[in-house]
Amino acid sequence: MLRLQDYNTRVVVLGTTLLGLAAGVVGSFTLLRKRALMGDALSHAMLPGIGLAFMISVAAGGTGKSLPVLLTGATLSGLLGLGTVLAVRHFTRLKEDTALGIVLSVYFGAGVAVLGVVQRMGEGHSAGLESFIYGKAASLVAADTAVIAVASALVIGVSALLFKEFRLLCFDAGYAATQGWPVVRLDLVMMSLVVVVTVIGLQAVGLVLIIALLIIPAAAARFWTERLRTLTWIAAGMGAASCAIGAAASALLPNLPSGAMIVLVSTGLFLLSLLGVANAARFSAGNAGARSIARSAGNMCCAPCTSGVKRRRPAGPERRRSRCPRCPSRRSWLAVRGRPASSAGNLTAPRRTGCSSGVPIKPWR
Amino acid sequence: MLTLSPPPPAATPTRRPVLAPLGAEHSPEAALSIHDMTVAYHRKPVLWDVDLDVPPGSLVGIVGPNGAGKSTLIKAVLDLIPRVSGRVLVFGKPYRQQRHRVAYVPQRESVDWDFPVSALEVVAMGLYGRIGWFRPVTRRHREIALHALERVGIADLAHRQISQLSGGQQQRTFLARALVQEADLYLMDEPFAAVDAATEKAIVRLLQDLRAAGRTALVVHHDLQTVAEYFDRVVLLNLRVVASGLTETVFTRENLQKTYGGRLTLMTEAAEALARETPAP
Ligand SMILES: Nc1ncnc2c1ncn2[C@@H]1O[C@H](COP(=O)(O)OP(=O)(O)OP(=O)(O)O)[C@@H](O)[C@H]1O
Ligand SMILES: [Mg+2]
Numbered sequence A: 001m002l003r004l005q006d007y008n009t010r011v012v013v014l015g016t017t018l019l020g021l022a023a024g025v026v027g028s029f030t031l032l033r034k035r036a037l038m039g040d041a042l043s044h045a046m047l048p049g050i051g052l053a054f055m056i057s058v059a060a061g062g063t064g065k066s067l068p069v070l071l072t073g074a075t076l077s078g079l080l081g082l083g084t085v086l087a088v089r090h091f092t093r094l095k096e097d098t099a100l101g102i103v104l105s106v107y108f109g110a111g112v113a114v115l116g117v118v119q120r121m122g123e124g125h126s127a128g129l130e131s132f133i134y135g136k137a138a139s140l141v142a143a144d145t146a147v148i149a150v151a152s153a154l155v156i157g158v159s160a161l162l163f164k165e166f167r168l169l170c171f172d173a174g175y176a177a178t179q180g181w182p183v184v185r186l187d188l189v190m191m192s193l194v195v196v197v198t199v200i201g202l203q204a205v206g207l208v209l210i211i212a213l214l215i216i217p218a219a220a221a222r223f224w225t226e227r228l229r230t231l232t233w234i235a236a237g238m239g240a241a242s243c244a245i246g247a248a249a250s251a252l253l254p255n256l257p258s259g260a261m262i263v264l265v266s267t268g269l270f271l272l273s274l275l276g277v278a279n280a281a282r283f284s285a286g287n288a289g290a291r292s293i294a295r296s297a298g299n300m301c302c303a304p305c306t307s308g309v310k311r312r313r314p315a316g317p318e319r320r321r322s323r324c325p326r327c328p329s330r331r332s333w334l335a336v337r338g339r340p341a342s343s344a345g346n347l348t349a350p351r352r353t354g355c356s357s358g359v360p361i362k363p364w365r
Numbered sequence B: 001m002l003t004l005s006p007p008p009p010a011a012t013p014t015r016r017p018v019l020a021p022l023g024a025e026h027s028p029e030a031a032l033s034i035h036d037m038t039v040a041y042h043r044k045p046v047l048w049d050v051d052l053d054v055p056p057g058s059l060v061g062i063v064g065p066n067g068a069g070k071s072t073l074i075k076a077v078l079d080l081i082p083r084v085s086g087r088v089l090v091f092g093k094p095y096r097q098q099r100h101r102v103a104y105v106p107q108r109e110s111v112d113w114d115f116p117v118s119a120l121e122v123v124a125m126g127l128y129g130r131i132g133w134f135r136p137v138t139r140r141h142r143e144i145a146l147h148a149l150e151r152v153g154i155a156d157l158a159h160r161q162i163s164q165l166s167g168g169q170q171q172r173t174f175l176a177r178a179l180v181q182e183a184d185l186y187l188m189d190e191p192f193a194a195v196d197a198a199t200e201k202a203i204v205r206l207l208q209d210l211r212a213a214g215r216t217a218l219v220v221h222h223d224l225q226t227v228a229e230y231f232d233r234v235v236l237l238n239l240r241v242v243a244s245g246l247t248e249t250v251f252t253r254e255n256l257q258k259t260y261g262g263r264l265t266l267m268t269e270a271a272e273a274l275a276r277e278t279p280a281p
Helices: A007-032 A036-044 A046-059 A067-091 A096-121 A142-161 A163-171 A173-178 A183-201 A210-222 A228-252 A258-283 A287-296 A331-336 B070-077 B095-101 B119-131 B139-151 B167-179 B197-212 B224-230 B253-260 B264-277
Strands: B032-041 B044-054 B059-063 B083-090 B102-105 B185-188 B216-220 B233-238 B240-246
Touching: A007 A036, A007 A142, A007 A163, A007 A183, A007 A210, A007 A228, A007 A258, A036 A046, A036 A067, A036 A096, A036 A183, A036 A210, A046 A067, A046 A096, A067 A096, A067 A183, A142 A163, A142 A183, A163 A173, A163 A183, A163 A228, A163 B119, A173 A183, A173 B102, A183 A210, A210 A228, A210 A258, A228 A258, B032 B070, B044 B070, B044 B083, B044 B240, B059 B070, B059 B197, B059 B224, B070 B083, B070 B216, B083 B095, B095 B102, B095 B119, B102 B167, B119 B139, B119 B167, B139 B167, B167 B185, B167 B197, B197 B216, B233 B253, B240 B253
Parallel strands: B059 B216, B059 B233, B102 B185, B185 B216
Antiparallel strands: B032 B044, B032 B083, B233 B240
């Protein structure tokens, strides 16, 4: 059993954290480009490549365990899968989701079959290939972490460099094309970043679950901000945090696969984000917009709900029972208590009953 | 002009003798000239044999029923859809060489308004071409963008996330994005769709300012009642150019009938519009 102080554990946690960082950044863009599921088809399509690379390398006299060889095989068949998606979409009348479904299942099925063949080639040989399916962070060694570090740095660097271009591409590709931006090539760069993240995530998270790392942190971050730059940062942070916690948990507790732990932690963060903003989202028209409505209105009555309601907390006996009309929890008002809500000097803002959204508020009871 | 013969199979570089509508000779100075353009989706042509000249400094309305190919016309000019045949020249040169002189205002539904950007950031996108690869948007660019938002009257909403803008404000944001490009030719796809009277007036004033500055605008427009009031020229479109030219000569009952066919409600509307226009000289 491993402990957090162990060198190995630290290598594992560091490697996966860097992976989460890169996945959060790239995931933000692919989510907004509405290409999130491309990553899923890509990763599933990698399985046959892993099996075939193993067979070829064994046939060539190797042990078949060489990671670069396996990952090369994975990359090639992943790209082939992506190419198939594009071809199906281009040459048939099928829609993209159908194409993705076909490619994902066919390639994964082929991969499982190939692994079955590999299994029959010899017992000891194939052991470990399954860890690419569900991920086994504990198998990361210092060299792997170094590769992940370099690849993550590359991914983040390219994203930072092309930040403006990616924003335009994700928001309005047609307009970008009229301005002479090479939309197809930018899309290719973005997909290449997804390929890189998927490849470095195969070991730790596995090809079935890597998509979670590309989608969930970015989706969770969307709840917290209305700015792409901030969203990217938050997604990166959440990805890194889920990976760190998930990998540490799986290293410390026996029999917890790292990929699953990482996904569960990131889902937890997603739910927290959802609930944290749920109050605002439930009542405001523009979903996550409540926060910035409140900000643009110049004040916030109750910080957690951020409904932007300008309202003075009543005095006297009403005070204890009173609630912010927009959020069901009384906690909301506690957060405002420090503000001069009851002082006469605050007439400019919280005096009015009404929310900047213009929705009338029922009288308090 | 109604050419009922099928379009030539391939682009013929020779200039056909055209029964040109009044005031529409091909001239090298045209802001936009389209020669025999045919456009198809999945090999099914939706625009036939479009032949069009737009003199600089004019406001041109593109009018036609739903599915007439108005958006397709604009997208084909912008190379967003490949042309089957034909040639498009912008100020005498192919579009590729004139990109910086053309600004596109897409239909509002073409983007996801939940996207995490502010109005100001959207407007700044009009400057990306000038900013160039890899360089970030600086304060100077944001000032230019803010100035454009001022021109369309929503500078106070600059930092709002775009989903919190009303439809009219979103439309103004798109217009501001086109304005910062400082283009000479503006292609606008239904900028008046679902905007209130105030926004409509603001947009019209903007168009007139552009014309006063010598700019050219092609505007897809649906409201037949205001066509004569807003535009110097019209293009009546229904899969082919039914007629094009100066509004007073081309925007006639007969041409509208050809354009809209048997659509009765629209015809009544058009008739009303014409009835109101005829007393004017
Ligand atoms: N992406 C597409 N694929 C296939 N056909 C298309 C596509 N876009 C448009 N069409 C077809 O091309 C024709 C012209 O469409 P277009 O969008 O240019 O019409 P429009 O004049 O702009 O109509 P509207 O007034 O509704 O905006 C229509 O018959 C439409 O069905
Ligand atoms: Mg249209």
